[in-house]
Amino acid sequence: MAKTAFALNLPPEKAIKWLEDQGVSIQNRREMSPEDAAKVITVARISNLDMMQNIKTALVDSAKNGTPFAQFKKDILSHMQAAGWVHKDENGQPEIIDPDTGEVFGSPRRLENIYRTNMQAAFSASRYQSLMQNTHSRPYWQYSSVNDYRTRPAHAAMSGLVYRYDDPFWSTFYPPNGYRCRCTVTALADRDIQRRGLIVSESTAENLIDSESTSKSGQTYITKAYRAPDGTLVKTDKGFDYHVGKINYRPNLDEYDRKLAQQFAKADMTGAEFKTSLQRLQKEIKQAKKQQENGEQSAAGKSTGHSMKFAAGMLSDENQQLLQSSRASVWLSDDTLIKQIKNVAGQDADNFYQELPEVINMPDMIFKGKNNTFSLIRKTKAGHMLAIIRQMGKSKEIQVKSYQAISDSELVALQKKWQQLK
Template sequence: MPTPDASKVDLSYAIGLEPEAAIQYFESKGYAISFNWQDVWAEAHARSFTVSGVTKLDVLTDIHDALKEALKNGETLADFQKRLQPLLEAKGWWGKGRIIDKATGEIEGKRLNPRRLETIFRTNMQSAYSAGRFQAQQANVEFRPMWEYVAILDNRTRPAHRSLHGRVFRYDDPFWRNFYPPNGWNCRCRVRTRSMSDMERLGLAASSSEGRLETVDQVVDRKGNTQPAIVFNDPATGKRFMADAGFGLNPGLAAWQPDLGRYPPALAKQFTQAQASR
């Protein structure tokens, strides 16, 4: 099946809020097949669509298309599973355990079940919505340049995410390149924009990540394998904040790079150099 064509996006409502950018982000993703999700890392993961353990293009496409329809139609997790489960059952990909090639004995993938579908659904919906929200906020930075991290403060909130609740960074602070939510599986955090008058009226103080971002080796699996990751050394808590493995890149930034082929070579080179120096 051909890669989704971003020029044929069907603009519709998604998640009840700002759907257009979310749909464009999701449909513009290519396909990446990987038995281990760690193989599709950071920016590549944000630019492509992959499902851990799914190594068959037709199955990956079924999942992608079901998520796309859910975005377009504002569907629930139950709707998503209802559409997808019969297709997975027919291809032998529904249930528990791994799929083994009878001829070679090689592992072909891991079957999907309701729990895995929920993680796939929530993570992809949140990433698509966040990318759309990021673009809307970027378009309004002249009037609302200060961005506030907002966590859901209940008993399911990760302590590290809770510690960032209410913290404000300028929209162009490098903090947002790596920690614009979601910052992990089923992360429910979001970003609220503030004007300078809001800051003064509410008595909010701005934070800065200058000199506090560091590259470390992050363990990404049970075997102890590592990948480079960015951490924020938080002066307020004295602790490091790090996104879950595979989430340390703003999906909005990865998905919305300009088509450099449409620009003069000198300008395209200037943009590439600026990105590489960030």
């Protein structure tokens, strides 16, 4: 990854904004996909919209005012009591019960999970952006757990580990890694590594592996596991094997110097995060196809992405005007990667996407198609490469819809079919 600071000038209110932008869900976090879990405040089993909104509002107010949990709990319980949600059980202990459905939500103690899990996720996402702001001077991150009697053994096993910020390790183990997780990440410079005699680890097939786990309901699922030096496998809690900050973070490249943003795109297309995501998707699709062939219930044909996207390149100023686009940045989603894996021959090669930023930035030819799509073609050592991009509706974001090598005959057919702009 290029050692470039993409300074975002993030204010402390970034965590508050993250909370304000979140949706709400009654689904259990353990049952949610990573992309959904990263974008909602989880309030499992509460189906009353007014009460969910009250909880979200209280979380946002707590973040703004620095309200401790005790006050948050008091405020929420007063709302619930006024709405007739709090009743005594047979032992005289308070229980939260939905008066519309009669469903028992649980004791007020469960409010602490809601508070701590969502607040930690908010500030974790905010801190990630701050850390990314300084990767040029502090490119190494150290996992830090509290290491007291409440620390999970799995989290204690990772305490002190140091990886570069772009190592695949952080895609799974950037905290929080479970309910009430208190772990953090500390950024370090080269001089810190040398002065403290720290070892910078690197993810390999031996220490960051795919591992099968079983949920409480008996269902099996595959997750990433860290193999500790003693051979034990360390995993996150179910539903926390994703990176809340990374899923929510991507710099607005249109706000930066174009050449600098193009370097970011080149780094994204060759970085460890992109390669790891591509390999993960390849494995998931291969497994889904195998299940389908065996007659098992399968997700083959459905998206298995995690709502991540990668910087694919920047349009030159000249070509941006040619396309009459309000944006220059072009993005590659993992949904497109899924389609690529299924339909495009030869794209498994590690260097297949290496030329994509140049195809976007300096195409030899540009053709205009239907529905705001454009075909960009550049001759490379591997032959003519075609990137089909499209400007999306209201967001105006430009996305790569397809990327592949084309033959001379296919190029001739394209010239006959579409309007050539360049």
